[in-house]
Amino acid sequence: MFKKILIANRGEIALRIIRTCKEMGIKTVAVYSTADAESLHVRFADEAVCIGPPASSESYLKMSNIMAAAEITNADAIHPGYGFLSENSKFSKMCAEHDIKFIGASPEMIDRMGDKASAKATMKEAGVPCVPGSDGIIEDFESCQKIAIETGYPVMLKATAGGGGKGMRAVWKEEELKKGWDDARQEAKASFGNDGMYMEKLIEEPRHIEIQIVGDSYGKACHLSERDCSIQRRHQKLTEETPSPFMTKPLRKKMGEAAVNAAEFIKYEGAGTIEFLVDKHRNFYFMEMNTRIQVEHPITEQVIDFDLIQEQILVAAGVPISGKNYMPKLHSIECRINAEDPFNDFRPSPGRITTLHSPGGHGVRLDTHVYADYVIPPYYDSMIAKLITTAQTREEAINKMKRALDEFVIEGIKTTIPFHRQLMDHPDYLAGNYTTKFMEDFKMIEK
Structure with missing residues (x-):
């Protein structure tokens, strides 16, 4: 069993993990940004390390700072909670390279299931019902038109690297498809740096x-x-x-x-x-x-x-x-x-x-x-x-x-x-x- 777990998160989920660790007799390390110095997860952990300024990119998403905190406190595992680095394959891999157990999925699993097109293909292989639509990333607008006709309107355009509702557009009829395609790709590019799109049948009353x-x-x-x-x-x-x-x-x-x-x-x-x-x-x-x-x-x-x-x-x-x-x-x-x-x-x-x-x-x-x-x-x-x-x-x-x-x-x-x-x-x-x-x-x- 692990002797010490670093919680790479903040707020209620960090406190939730600390509570279970204490009940299991495992020591805990909290990490925090300067904005979270007075948060309860900092107070209730056995140790706490400041990992940067308020911006997430400079603290809770800063992998090098979190790994340094784990090493100086001799943590043998990291629990990422949800959000932040919980589904980041690079961070999962970094933990493995530093001989620290990532309490989450392997880098390969995160990559396989994190990309929506690849996840859908995997689920089809496993015999799980999938929403009709494109078999992967749509190459161009002409392909998009063809797949929409095959799938049948209404359809949903989705960013392959999406999340939080970004890069998604519902299209109810053919005349709306071009605008939906352009808008979704533009939003996906701005949000994720990736404008790859796929399409699914829009499920009514879902x-x-x-x-x-x-x-x-x-x-x-x-x-x-x-x-x-x-x-x-x-x-x-x-x-x-x-x-x-x-x-x-x-x-x-x-x-x-x-x-x-x-x-x-x-x-x-x-x-x-x-x-x-x-x-x-x-x-x-x-x-x-x-x-x-x-x-x-x-x-x-x-x-x-x-x-x-x-x-x-x-x-x-x-x-x-x-x-x-x-x-x-x-x-x-x-x-x-x-x-x-x-x-x-x-x-x-x-x-x-x-x-x-x-x-x-x-x-x-x-x-x-x-x-x-x-x-x-x-x-x-x-x-x-x-x-x-x-x-x-x-x-x-x-x-x-x-x-x-x-x-x-x-x-x-x-x-x-x-x-x-x-x-x-x-x-x-x-x-x-x-x-x-x-x-x-x-x-x-x-x-």
Whole structure:
């Protein structure tokens, strides 16, 4: 087992990893930018090393600084959390070269699954249903026109190096294709330095449902059921739940088997998530694979009583998994609390928290790194907390979430708490009747 793990991340996920390490008797090293000197992950780690100024490019993305921190503290493993370097093959390779275990996917696996075109080709080989479309990167606009006709409108143009909704355009008819092609390529080039595009059939009334998997170094994999992540804004998830209200037992069995087959086919090691689009007829299609822990992993932990961070560490240390698939025993919902103003187009709201009162009670979990008098820096993702409620049924979990949101007081900044409170009263959400298009018609009500 590892003696000391450096956490190459910040905020709530860094604190989350530190907690599990402490419970396992493993020493921890926090790294931080000058903007995060007062963050809780810095206070609670056994050691802390400043790795640079506020800008991510000079701190949390600066591989040489992180490796230097690992070497001077004698860390024998690095946990990257999510975001930043968690799916960076160069960093995974650098760790291996320095004889430090990267608690995540191998460089080859990250490259194979990180490029969307190559991931889709791999999944087809594994027998996983994929969305109809191009077989790889589209060479030119003439090819794009031909593939669109073969696939059938509407289609979705996507950047092969994309993420976070960048370099994507929906095209509903042929006359719109040229503008969509030019706009998507231009955005992809600006965002990723790569304007390679591929095309997929646009799935109507889609649900975004993902399957959590874990694979070990002996070729065995299992799944830990699904999460419904369909409530999104600009392709960013706002809330998640498990089990999905759209799921049936036969569909869970089919999607779970497909995810496990895919993981074993590629000999995947570690925790990962296979994301699917599910249409209104409950046909499911592979979308992408995340080779890291997900932001929304706590709801899976809650419904099956399982520590996913601990499992990541055990698998990285060479411990075999049980191979057993897990089914949800309870219902769990996560609301991502962001420092944003939902009444003002979700505009970021960094600044000092003057008052903080955290919700509590049976079945309420709060993952956060903030506290009263903490200053939220403007340099990073705006998520400041994850509020999770768990109960026997979906209705009970929603009622518990309403109560917890009413108790959750954050003053000094704007947050998305009012949005989530209104969402929990929305008739379509209450009925489980929502798709990834839900937020297009959602309007905040001033109270």
